[in-house]
Amino acid sequence: MPKATISSASPLLIAKDVAAALAFYRDRLDFEVTFQQPQESPFFGIVQRGGAMIMLKSVGVDPLPNHLRHEWARWDAYFYVPDPDALAAEFSSRGVEFSEPLRNTEDNLRGFEIKDPDGYVLFFGRPI
Numbered sequence: 001m002p003k004a005t006i007s008s009a010s011p012l013l014i015a016k017d018v019a020a021a022l023a024f025y026r027d028r029l030d031f032e033v034t035f036q037q038p039q040e041s042p043f044f045g046i047v048q049r050g051g052a053m054i055m056l057k058s059v060g061v062d063p064l065p066n067h068l069r070h071e072w073a074r075w076d077a078y079f080y081v082p083d084p085d086a087l088a089a090e091f092s093s094r095g096v097e098f099s100e101p102l103r104n105t106e107d108n109l110r111g112f113e114i115k116d117p118d119g120y121v122l123f124f125g126r127p128i
Contacts, residue, residue: 010046010053011077014063015118018042021056024117028096052079063118075113076120084111084125104128 015021018036022045025031031047031054043058054077066073081087088102091114099121100113111125 008051008053010055012055012057013076013116013118013120014061015056015058016063017117018045018056018058020117021045022047025054025056028094029091029114030094063120065115065119065121067121068119074121075123077122079122079124080126081111081124082126087124088112 013021019042022033022036022042025047026033029049031049031052034046034048034053036042036045045056047054047056066076084102088098091098096114098112099115102110102112104110105125108128109123109125110128111123114122114124116122
C-alpha cells in the first residue's frame with residue numbers, strides 16, 4: 001500500500017493574549033490572519049504564510065515555551081525556508097528583533113531565531 005502524503009504541520013501555541021499574538025504575526029512577520037474567534041477579544045486564531053500555519057489559543061494558563069523546559073529543546077516551531085537570507089533581510093527591514101541572528105548552526109542548518117510575544121522560539125531556515 002502506498003503511503004499517503006502529509007503536506008504540512010501546524011503547531012498549536014498557547015497564547016496569553018491571542019489578539020496581541022495575532023497582531024505580532026500579522027504586522028511583524030507578514031502572516032495573514034485567516035481565522036479568529038470571536039472577532040473582538042479572540043481566544044483562538046490562525047495565522048498563515050505560504051504553507052506555514054500557526055494556531056494560537058488562550059486556555060487560561062501561561063504559555064510554557066520549550067526553552068524554559070530544557071536548554072537543549074529551544075525551538076517551539078521549525079519553519080523550512082528555502083532562502084533564509086532573503087527572509088532575514090525582509091524581517092530586518094520591518095525592524096523584527098532576532099533572538100539568534102542568521103548563521104550556520106552547529107546542526108548544519110542555516111537560519112535564525114525569533115521569539116514571539118509569548119516567548120516561543122521560532123526557527124526559520126534550512127539544511128546547509
